[in-house]
Amino acid sequence: MSRAVVFAYHNVGVRCLKALIGRGVEVALVVTHQDNPNENIWFQSVAQTAREHGIPVITPDDPNTPEVAAQVQACQADFLFSFYYRHMLKAPLLEAVTRGAYNMHGSLLPKYRGRVPINWAVIHGETETGATLHQMNVKPDNGPIVDQMAVPILPDDSADEVFAKVTVAAEMVLWRSLPGLMDGSAPHVQQDLSLGGYFGGRKPEDGRIDAQAPARRLHDFVRALTLPFPGAFADTRAGRLLLWKTLPAGSAAPAAAAELYREDGRLWLRCADGGRLAVLRAELAGQALDAGNFAALAGGDALPLGG
Secondary structure: EEEEEEOOOHHHHHHHHHHHOOOOOOOEEEEOOOOOOOOOOOOOOHHHHHHHHOOOOEOOOOOOOHHHHHHHHHHOOEEEEEEEOOOOOOOOHHHHOOOEEEEEEOOOOOOEEEEEEEHHHOOOOOOOOEEEEEEEEOOOOOOOOOEEEEOOOOOOOOHHHHHHHHHHEEEEEEEEHHHHHHHHHOOOOEEEEEEEEEEEOOOOOHHHHOOOOHHHHHHHHHHHHHOOOOEEEEEEEEEEEEEEEEEEEEEEEOOOOOOEEEEEEEEEEEEEOOOEEEEEEEOOOOOOOOOOOOHHHHHEEHHHOOO
């Protein structure tokens, strides 16, 4: 039986931990995060899953300490796995197991290395992404690839919908890769890093809408940041506008900057390139916004996003 230490968080962490257990891997220790009370916790708990299976759990603020490395080494594990764990793991941890450390990343590496790869893929209008199992080294997301699986990004998929697909792909990739990892036959293919790039994390302030952006880019931005994420926003003369759901809807007269307006009992966004979006869900100054209350909340029949 192979033995592993698992660093994990989020739904991918839960499903991949269950895949290890299902394949008969002995999980000696799970390292995860304490939930942040200021964060919208919309995903499943790795800690709870581990405890249900009788696996010891620790939640260090910093995993890269001599104490944590000693705990991992004491497990005498064959493998270390990282499944959506939020901290980079440094050399002492990666070297604390005998047969290698592996990470599950939410993109088709080498594309979208780094943080929040699903959100970045949707922002950039990609038509597919996926899950990649790769060997870890001290540089983020650049070790040899063991396996990966693509999933489609439909034109109106939200990042949350894509995340659900990637979670299933991650489980499938790990499930089919584990026999080869355990018997030593799994492929390890070096990445060509020139075929992709590195992307950093995102903060709520990064959701500010570019009022000069074309309609398609605005739509992609909205769906990449919609719930359960903080949302795409613009600060207007009537207060902060949050756009939660849009759909491309033909063309309109080009605007100097994106402008929200009411017509035929619906809300629309006229964009700088002449494209138009139907606005299906929005908030203005903390209140749900629709065609019925738009004039009262916006102070007129049109509201520029530029101020």
